[in-house]
Ligand code: SF4
């Protein structure tokens with residue numbers, strides 16, 4: 001089972017018929033337990049996880065996000081030196097999903113977005129520097145998948161409804177938009193700093209660590225968030241995730257999505273000026289010592 005790749009899609013890789021379809025297009029497909037290829041797709045995985053996928057799975061497994069990331073995922077970069085994503089880590093020395101059993105998926109009710117969509121792929125596209133995106137769909141046809149030969153026709157929209165992807169799409173929209181905007185902004189905005197890349201990773205994938213960060217004195221003293229929003233965010237993983245997407249719009253693109261407390265901006269500017277002055281001093285000190293070395 002693989003993700004879809006089409007130019008401008010936020011999700012990398014795979015064998016896709018390079019054609020986009022609207023949601024009312026009809027497909028021929030059915031997957032069921034009695035089919036000869038049962039579990040074939042889960043035996044060779046390449047699945048990118050959305051932030052909401054991780055929340056659902058780590059809560060299902062009753063573990064924290066840090067443990068989930070360590071045990072079940074591997075990171076990758078969407079582009080070199082840019083923001084990262086995470087994929088499922090297959091079984092040791094193999095390619096199968098860790099949640100595959102002879103009976104099928106052991107986390108079926110909380111299976112990730114890519115598993116729900118297969119063999120359809122969501123392709124979000126956006127214009128440069130905009131957040132509004134438009135969705136089309138791609139069809140993945142892999143030889144081992146016999147579901148395409150089953151005598152059932154339905155629209156892509158009906159298939160999405162059957163697979164319960166609407167909520168998953170809604171919850172991943174902010175994350176997809178951040179990735180698309182970062183990808184399409186390219187050189188105009190530049191590479192994200194290491195700090196902002198780390199923050200993106202924590203916000204999007206390590207939600208339990210992000211909660212500690214938001215609850216910390218440093219964060220509380222810097223950001224002006226209403227008590228109601230803060231309580232919601234601290235007590236609900238998905239609210240915290242959505243709050244995090246807003247924070248990342250500010251960090252990556254300088255948008256004022258979450259206000260700063262009075263005086264914080266002045267403090268930051270003064271700190272930045274001090275840093276620049278120190279850098280300049282350091283640079284002229286090393287220039288003069290280079291000069292001394294030459295004179296000697
Ligand atoms: S999570 Fe479930 S459906 Fe998805 S690859 Fe693993 S076993 Fe298959």
Ligand code: SF4
Nearest residue numbers: 031037039041145147
């Ligand atoms: S029909 Fe396709 S999706 Fe269903 S089990 Fe077979 S390979 Fe997987």
